[in-house]
Amino acid sequence: MALLATAAAPRAAASRIISIIPATTEMLFAMGAGDRLVGVGTYDRFPPEVDRLPRVGALLDPNVERILALRPDLVILYGTQADLRQQLERAHVPYYPYVHRGLADITQTIRSLGARVGVEAAGNALADRMERQLSDIRSRTGSSARPKTLLVFGREPGTLRNIDASGGVGFLHDMVETAGGANVLADVKQQSVMLSTEVVLARAPEVIIELRYARGDATTTADLRAWDALPAIPAVKNHKVFMLQGEEFVVPGPRVVVATERLAKTLHPELFK
């Protein structure tokens, strides 16, 4: 009975938080709640302060024992981690399920997460600021022509094999559109699209932007020469194939503003002189 009563009572602010998702970890730091974290996921790298915190596994291999030993009062996990959710429920540890979606969902998550951990004002302020900055980028590029853009986030170096590109949903797609590009795969309603060379030729992108973000990835822009095998693509013909490096492109947290701005500068260099 006592337990039921606690569960039903309004939730108290969280002071011992574990976040195993890089995006939510960054959000908490950006809204000034980083000092409430007692554990982070294996893949968390930003901000550098995360290196001082214990690692408790990640999406595929959460270490429940280590999580419980840290006595968290809130665990932020990915929405699909059903086993972990069940185990936390049994241990009566509250959790916050998070899922990657579009750009608008990022600021929405920041607001709701801020309210949940007890820094509502800071969360709202961060979300407002990000929305303002994104809308600035949008209005800055709004009056220019929107080049047909292919956003590639995976490819086998040296070849055009195993190309993965952003489809018409998700934060990468939203970032391209905000930055003043027209995603050539906008009609494919998937976050990631396994792309064949034939489809690239057929879609004829005017700009190709490749993202590189893996730690230790030392590929240089020389690798972009692989595209020369398909000279009929307008982007290749007009030398509009670019490579952007940085983890901010694949972590849908507060740094998406920086990432979107870098995309906008690549797509519309004339507007950012």
Add this chain to the structure above:
Amino acid sequence: MAASSDLRRRLLATVGGFAALTIAVCLTAPLIGSTPIHMSRVFDRTIPFADNVDAQVFFVARLPRVLAAVLVGSAFAIAGVVFQAFLRNPLASPDTLGVSSGATLGAVVVITFHIDTAVLGVSAVPVATFAGSAGALGIVYAMSIARRRGTSSTVLLLAGVALSAFLGALNRFIQVIGDYTDTFRSIRWMMGSLDVGSYTDIVVALVPIAAACVAIGTLPRELDLVSIGTEAAESRGVDVRRAERVALVSASLLTGSAVSLGGPIPFVGIIVPHIVRLIVGADHRLVLPAAALFGGAFLVICDVIARTAFGAAGMPVGAITAFLGGPFFLWLLFRRMR
């Protein structure tokens, strides 16, 4: 005399039939795709290649894919025939002795540790894949040499299963310690892909595949006899250990080359030999060429479906092979049983 002319007739009919199928499939496949192209433009020399979209779709996007599919399908099918005959096990496949797992390990290592930065414009992934399969092949070869006379092939089979499981465990270990973005890439590689985009990879894979086919081509009688039993084969004058070594090395070479070209595409190597045996019988003089031709045609068909039926997003060819081949095999089996 009568028997040999009868065989020649059957050989001609079988190989002719399968060859006609394979040639028809290979000629039709490059004409089919998600993008409409005009053949008159493809071969129009007045348009420079750099500006000719139709020609690039045909020569860069489609033709290498068809050639890679035919080569990979044939290699897996022949390797499957040889492994099934020599290990005397209908469930043996190109992966049974761990060669495919070794190849996968090579790919996962270079991807995870970023050793795959392109060298001279050539990706290190196929090279590492081939090295991995050669490593596994070395272990298999050592086992077959160490194997004493009279040891049953079950021992070799079990050793292969153990090696395969061990290499698979190493793969998973590396994927877990690696960064998630690299793990994503290696999983992507493991789905297999025939969109090779250049002819270099195909030529590189063709050399070992051709060598292995020549070696296996000397063995149909040995394959027939050994698949019945080693003692029977020995009593008919077959040097079983020598034949076995040639067969295992060649079949592993086929597997390694096929995996480095197209990735570990499942199903072709285990089921195509059985489909062919249901059609042509057990004589390896017929089974080997028929499996090579049918395996090639089968993978080309699967790849056409993979690249056309799912819109721009496509589908890994490995998802199609079992989806299409499974029901077809069951249908053949039921028809045979009635």
